Amino acid sequence: MQNAYFGRDPVGKGQAPVGLSAVLGPGVAAVEGAVAGAGVTSAFLAAGLAAGLAAGLAAGLAAGLAAGLAAGLAAGLAAGLAAGLAAGLAAG
Numbered sequence: 001m002q003n004a005y006f007g008r009d010p011v012g013k014g015q016a017p018v019g020l021s022a023v024l025g026p027g028v029a030a031v032e033g034a035v036a037g038a039g040v041t042s043a044f045l046a047a048g049l050a051a052g053l054a055a056g057l058a059a060g061l062a063a064g065l066a067a068g069l070a071a072g073l074a075a076g077l078a079a080g081l082a083a084g085l086a087a088g089l090a091a092g
Helices: 025-090
Strands: none
Touching: none
């Protein structure tokens, strides 16, 4: 019969000897670290996307509002000036 403990005596009530624990093995820790890193990366990516979208929306809204206000003001001023000039010429 082959010794499952590779020449080492069992520890406690049949647990694996020191260094062979499946929970604390280097492969498991590396996988858990990679999964945690991927989660953090995803969170930062989502936050960056949300911030970029919000900034772009705010900038676009501000630019559109400013352009609309300027165009409306210019059109209103031109129409008012033309109407006032026409009325002044007709009266005088």
